[in-house]
Amino acid sequence: MNIPKALRKCGKAIPGLILVLAILQSHGVFAQSLDIPTGKWGISFGNSKDFTGLRFNFRDSRVSRVTGINVTLWNPRKDNKDSVIKGISLGLIPGGGEMTGLQLGLLGPGAEKSMTGVSIGLIGAGSGEDMTGINIGGIGMGAGGSVTGLNLGGIGAGAGKNLAGITIGGLGAGSGENVTGLTIGGLGAGAGENMTGINIGGVGVGAGKNLTGLNIGGIGAGCGKTLSGITIAGIGAGAGERLLGLIITGVGAGAPEVRGIAVSGAVVGAKHFTGAFFAGGVVLTDRSGSLSGLAVSPVTYIRGTVNGLSIGIVNYAWTLEKGLQIGVVNIIRDNPKGLKVLPVFNKRFK
DSSP: OOOOHHHHHHHHHHHHHHHHHHHHHTTTTTTOEEEEEOSSEEEEEEOOSEEEEEEEESSOOSOOEEEEEEEESSOOOGGGTTOEEEEEEEESSOEEEEEEEEEEESSOOEEEEEEEEEEEESSEEEESSEEEEEEEESSEEEESSOEEEEEEESSEEEESSOEEEEEEESSEEEESSOEEEEEEESSEEEESSOEEEEEEESSEEEESSOEEEEEEESSEEEESSEEEEEEEESSEEEESSEEEEEEEESSEEEEEEEEEEEEESSEEEEEEEEEEEEESSEEEEEEEEEEEEEEESSEEEEEEEEEEEEEEEEEEEEEEEEEEEEEEEEEETTSOTTSSEEEEEEOOOO
């Protein structure tokens, strides 16, 4: 292979450069540097503390500010958490307190406080507080605070606080507080509090409080309070308080209150229904429940009040205030004697 002379010379110089950096680091408690032409700007070899230009160092310690291109061979020491690095950071594990610009790490870049710009690591990329921009980790990426932008993790992507933007995790994606935007997890996607946007989990998608938008779970989708928007789940969807919007599930859907359109292969259940509900098995309510709208299922079992239309093989209601039952057997418990059970149809006769 014909390798240019300049490239061959550069390759031969790398071991010598590593040796020089190691020698500088081993003397003067990581304080010495060789700076050309001045100690403030130009080219620096060693642990310069405040420098602008092209800087090479083995491992940063007690650095104040670097602006330009900062090449470090190893991750910073613990006493480097207040450093400010702006520009391009390169190395095995480039790091700093606050990092802004382009961060490229063979293993992965890491910031004690914040990381802003483009951050890419073969294994991972992370920050102790916030990350903003394009954040990519071959295995994972995440931050202890909030993550905003385009966030990709081969296995997972996450944030201790809020996660916003386009987030894709090979296995999972989520945050401890809120998730906003397009969020995709190969197995699951979730939020400790609220999740808003397009939320897709290969197995499931969920939130501790509210789940809003287009919600797709291969097996299930659910939340602790309100699930609203368009929800599609292979097996089931549920919420601790209410389901709102269009709900489509393979087996079941349920919440104390369901409003909108719900379609399920087997069961749709709630205490209070408002809208249109279709089930392959049964539409049912708790005691003292209600249906306002349309229910279509082999069995409609409303243990409360109906205002609307029930269509099924067997229709049951305690009270039908306004509307009609249509089916083979139609039961209204508080109708007059002889009119409680009728074929074909039933209505209020009081």
